Amino acid sequence: MRIARILGTAALLISLATAASAQIKIGAIISITGPTAALGVGYKNAFATFPAEIDGKSVTYIIRDDASDASAAVSIAQRMIEDDHIDAMIGPTLTSSALAVQPLMNAAKVPMIATAPLDYDAVKYPYTFSAVQPVGLMVNAVVADMKKHGVKRLAYIGFADGFGDQVYEATKTAAAKAGIELVADERYSRTDTSTEAQVLKAMSKKPDAVMIGGSGTPGALPDVGLHRRGYKGLIYGNHGMVSPAFLRVGGAQVDGTIAVTGPVVVYDQLPASVPSRAPATTFMKALIAKFGPDSVSPFAGYSEDGLLLLQAAIPAALKAAQPGTEAFRVGLRDALEKTHDLIGVHGVYSMSPTNHNGMDDRARVLVQAVDGQWRLVH
Structure with a gap:
């Protein structure tokens, strides 16, 4: 009986050791x-x-x-x-x-x-x-480019959710530091199929530039709407917009849009001084x-x-x-x-x-x- 208990205990220990060593x-x-x-x-x-x-x-x-x-x-x-x-x-x-x-x-x-x-x-x-x-890190680069281009009045069109809020708050903070007035805050749902109303309201404020706080396919809606309405100002995007789907959905109507993203997206265009160039190239290939x-x-x-x-x-x-x-x-x-x-x-x-x-x-x-x-x- 004692031997059986010892063997049982040993078997349990082996089982536990095997489980701990699992993949x-x-x-x-x-x-x-x-x-x-x-x-x-x-x-x-x-x-x-x-x-x-x-x-x-x-x-x-x-x-x-x-x-x-x-x-x-x-x-x-x-x-x-x-x-x-x-x-x-x-x-x-x-x-x-x-x-x-x-x-x-x-x-x-x-x-x-x-x-x-x-x-x-x-x-x-x-x-x-x-x-x-971090959203702030990325938006700061976008707003710096706005300042470089002389933007004074900025409109925001973004998701009505946590991500849209993050981009808006980062845009608001960076714009204030750059002396750029934020004149509109328009929101839409990820499931919306049109942002015409938001585009018209934003354009009515006569902004020099529009910042989009959407991502993926829905992120293209304000961009497309602005082009259809003949908006002539600058259009900027966040790092959630940069995707093949955005380009596919937007087509020629999103040409000229400036956005911020990570180096991996343009791995084959990076100068040799960028640290991420080598791992990005290996991964993307x-x-x-x-x-x-x-x-x-x-x-x-x-x-x-x-x-x-x-x-x-x-x-x-x-x-x-x-x-x-x-x-x-x-x-x-x-x-x-x-x-x-x-x-x-x-x-x-x-x-x-x-x-x-x-x-x-x-x-x-x-x-x-x-x-x-x-x-x-x-």
């Missing part, structure tokens, strides 16, 4: 369907280029669609934590989903690298990180080989940088514990927070206990829509 599980919540589906394609495609092994451990990527719905993202995150036992997450890809999910991930001590613009307190949410440029030239997008790049951050942190975490354990997740979080000068496809990451993004001016470039392509603005 690394990385979850991903991507908006593959719904209003932001055009962006989700890029995020998802990147995973097809990811390695099957990191630092000698096999990796499983668990990808699920939240259908651009924050409540669905919460349910998915709960399942990934409780049933899939993920070690980390890349995503969610929608700002509202990321904000809704982060309390769960932090309570479960699962590192989460958001791939949507996110405004949060790194001290309050120590397991939340971000691979996306691999992506294009699988999905064709239309697959070039900043959103695929955010997934890639999420992976690069985890790849750099995993070796240190493995010294602390094995995957599938809380100790491994804690070690992963600690290693992510110590990230220093990691060169990604979107920029250079250097983090700290109070900054879980750490990107700077090297994470942004200005581009212009020209004949159906994004061209680097020198």
